Amino acid sequence: MKRWVGLLASFATSIAMNGAFAQGSLRIGMVAGFSGPVAGIVRESAEGARLYFDAVNAQGGIRGQNIEFLTQDDKYNPATAAAAAKSLASQGVLALMLSRGTGPTEAMLPVLKENKLPLIAPATGAISLREPAQPWVYHLRASYQKEAERAVKHLVGIGVKRITIVQVNDPFGNDAGKGAIKGLDDLKLRALSNLRFDRNKPDLAPTMQAIARANIEAVVLIGPAYAVVEGVNALRAAGSTAHVATLSNNASSEFVKALGDNARGIVVTQLFPYERSTANPLVREALGLAKAAGHGELTPAQLEGFAAAKLVVETLKRAAGKDINRDAFAKALEGSRIDLGGLQVNYTEKEHNGLEFTDVSIVGPDGKFWR
Incomplete structure (x- = not known):
C-alpha cells in the first residue's frame, strides 16, 4: 500500500x-x-x-x-x-x-x-x-540601461547640458545609472554629479535643495515611484524648474496622481508604442x-x-x-x-x-x- x-x-x-x-x-x-x-x-x-x-x-x-x-x-x-x-x-x-x-x-x-x-x-x-x-x-x-540612455539623449536633444543623476543606491539604480552615464559619454558630456539615496529612507529634500542652488538644468531621477515623487516635490519646493526624467517603472496613472500639480512636464521613458496611437x-x-x-x-x-x-x-x-x-x-x-x-x-x-x-x-x- x-x-x-x-x-x-x-x-x-x-x-x-x-x-x-x-x-x-x-x-x-x-x-x-x-x-x-x-x-x-x-x-x-x-x-x-x-x-x-x-x-x-x-x-x-x-x-x-x-x-x-x-x-x-x-x-x-x-x-x-x-x-x-x-x-x-x-x-x-x-x-x-x-x-x-x-x-x-x-x-x-x-x-x-x-x-x-x-x-x-x-x-x-x-x-x-x-x-x-x-x-x-x-x-x-x-533593459534599464537602454531606457536610461534614451532619457539622457532626449534631454540633450532639447538643448540641456547641465545634467545630474540621482539614483537609488541598489542594484536597480546602479544598473540604470550606468545607462545614463553611457548616454552622456556617447554625446561627449559628463554628469555634473552622480548622487545616491537610500531606498527605504530617501530623504531627498537636502539633495534637491543643493541641486536647485547649483542651477542644474535637468535631473535624471532613478528610483521607485514613492522616492521619485518625494524628489520631484522637494525639487519644486526648492524653487527649481529643472527638467526631470525618470524611467518606465513609474509609467502609471497612480504615479501621476501622487505627483499632483508637479506631474506636468515630467519625462518618463516608455518601452512600448504610444498607447493612444491607432x-x-x-x-x-x-x-x-x-x-x-x-x-x-x-x-x-x-x-x-x-x-x-x-x-x-x-x-x-x-x-x-x-x-x-x-x-x-x-x-x-x-x-x-x-x-x-x-x-x-x-x-x-x-x-x-x-x-x-x-x-x-x-x-x-x-x-x-x-x-
Whole structure:
C-alpha cells in the first residue's frame, strides 16, 4: 500500500512539473506586488493581460481550451515571490509572466529551473537577468540601461547640458545609472554629479535643495515611484524648474496622481508604442478590445500586459502536440520570431532579450503621457 501511495505522489509531482494539471484549461500564472510600493503599476499590467486573455477565451480559447490566469501577490518581497512561484508551479501553470522588480524575479530563478517553468516578460530591465541569458526567462521589454540612455539623449536633444543623476543606491539604480552615464559619454558630456539615496529612507529634500542652488538644468531621477515623487516635490519646493526624467517603472496613472500639480512636464521613458496611437497594429487591437470591454483608454502598463499576454497566446498556438505542456511551450519560444502587431520578438538559445524599443513621453496638463 505504501508503495502505491509513493508512486501516486511521484506521478502527481511529475504532472505538476510538466504543467498538465488543468483539464480543459491552460493555466498561466503571475507573481507580482499586487500590494505594496508597486501595486498600482502591477494591477494595470495584470488588467492589460486579462483584457487579451478574456478576448481569446471569448473566441473559443486555444484548441478549445480556455486560458486560466492565476495571480499571486508577492508584496514586492523576494522571499514571498519565490514561495508564490513555487505554489503556482504546483498548481500546474504552463508559464509565469509579468513579475515585477529585479529582486523578486531573481528569487524565482531556482523555482523556474527546478520546475522547468518559463517566465515571460518580467517587468525588469536588469542586466543580471540578461547577461548571460537565463534559460527559463524570456524578456519582452528593453533593459534599464537602454531606457536610461534614451532619457539622457532626449534631454540633450532639447538643448540641456547641465545634467545630474540621482539614483537609488541598489542594484536597480546602479544598473540604470550606468545607462545614463553611457548616454552622456556617447554625446561627449559628463554628469555634473552622480548622487545616491537610500531606498527605504530617501530623504531627498537636502539633495534637491543643493541641486536647485547649483542651477542644474535637468535631473535624471532613478528610483521607485514613492522616492521619485518625494524628489520631484522637494525639487519644486526648492524653487527649481529643472527638467526631470525618470524611467518606465513609474509609467502609471497612480504615479501621476501622487505627483499632483508637479506631474506636468515630467519625462518618463516608455518601452512600448504610444498607447493612444491607432497607427500601430498592437495598440489599435488593444484599444479596440478595451473599448469593447467598456474601457475608454489604456495606460502604458496595461499595454505592456496586453503585449505579454499576446506573446503567451502566440506561443501556446505554436506549441507542438495534442497536449500543451511546459516543455512544448519552451520549445515553441526557442528560435521563434513572433509578430505582436508591428513589434517583432525574436529569441535564440543564447539571447532572450526580446525588444530593444525605447521612447520617451511627457506628462501633459491632463495627466496623460504625451508623445
